[in-house]
Amino acid sequence: MAAPASGMEDERVSGEVKREEDDDEDMPQLSAVAMEALREFLAEQQRPEEQDEGEGGGRVELVAEDWRLSQFWYDERTARALVEEVVRLVSPSGSGSAAGAVACIACPTLYAYLKKTDPGVPAQLLEYDERFGQYGGDFTFYDYNRPEELPAAMKHAYRVVVADPPYLSKECLEKIAKTVSFLAQPEGSFLLLLTGEVQKDRALELLNVHPCGFRPQHSNKLGNEFRLFTNYDPADRLGGWDLGAK
Ligand SMILES: C[S@@+](CC[C@H](N)C(=O)[O-])C[C@H]1O[C@@H](n2cnc3c(N)ncnc32)[C@H](O)[C@@H]1O
Numbered sequence: 001m002a003a004p005a006s007g008m009e010d011e012r013v014s015g016e017v018k019r020e021e022d023d024d025e026d027m028p029q030l031s032a033v034a035m036e037a038l039r040e041f042l043a044e045q046q047r048p049e050e051q052d053e054g055e056g057g058g059r060v061e062l063v064a065e066d067w068r069l070s071q072f073w074y075d076e077r078t079a080r081a082l083v084e085e086v087v088r089l090v091s092p093s094g095s096g097s098a099a100g101a102v103a104c105i106a107c108p109t110l111y112a113y114l115k116k117t118d119p120g121v122p123a124q125l126l127e128y129d130e131r132f133g134q135y136g137g138d139f140t141f142y143d144y145n146r147p148e149e150l151p152a153a154m155k156h157a158y159r160v161v162v163a164d165p166p167y168l169s170k171e172c173l174e175k176i177a178k179t180v181s182f183l184a185q186p187e188g189s190f191l192l193l194l195t196g197e198v199q200k201d202r203a204l205e206l207l208n209v210h211p212c213g214f215r216p217q218h219s220n221k222l223g224n225e226f227r228l229f230t231n232y233d234p235a236d237r238l239g240g241w242d243l244g245a246k
Pocket of ligand 1 (some may be wrong): 072127129142165166
């Protein structure tokens with residue numbers, strides 16, 4: 001089970017913080033119940049989430065969502081649709097031999113499904129959550145607040161860049177846009193941006209992307225309207241560009 005994307009645990013734990021009379025006044029103590037709740041929560045964070053084997057095969061194990069890091073994983077249908085598109089873009093000949101590399105900015109589910117579906121595709125996951133260090137050399141620690149603090153070898157090295165920013169703020173998208181420019185090839189790369197509909201105008205201004213008809217979904221439903229934006233028209237795939245979108 002994923003950790004719920006709310007402050008429930010926080011309330012549950014902090015609500016039970018109590019001071020023991022004979023303890024140092026400045027040192028709050030957790031009750032046994034709160035300690036147990038905290039222990040369970042931390043254990044849950046370490047436990048992988050399993051998604052079913054679908055067409056294309058392969059069980060995909062994901063770490064549990066951590067609401068403190070704004071983590072909401074795609075459902076399987078969404079992840080597989082994105083993978084299909086990315087594989088097509090990166091190997092245009094359809095020969096299976098990858099002609100380019102993929103950068104996954106803050107979208108670990110996409111990375112996991114991509115490697116399960118087509119392990120030969122060179123892909124790099126840029127992520128803040130160090131649990132994804134499990135992917136070895138394919139993992140690069142990334143903090144969007146330092147958008148260009150990345151290894152020099154990654155500069156302009158990716159034919160396909162996919163980004164799913166953790167926050168819906170202008171500041172976050174501006175910084176992610178800097179990272180996209182750093183990673184993309186000067187002659188042009190395919191960009192897929194997954195974010196809230198509310199970012200539509202900013203996304204166009206900063207990254208020249210338009211919304212597609214395809215609607216990404218998450219395993220745990222999100223309250224806000226969520227869209228896929230691309231800098232190319234996928235035409236008969238992913239619902240094409242939805243230029244009539246409000
Ligand atoms: C909205 S989630 C996108 C995940 C995507 N839906 C998926 O299923 O792969 C945002 C991601 O941003 C990451 N993140 C959180 N804080 C970050 C930071 N400061 N810098 C970069 N990424 C961060 C989270 O770990 C999370 O994976």
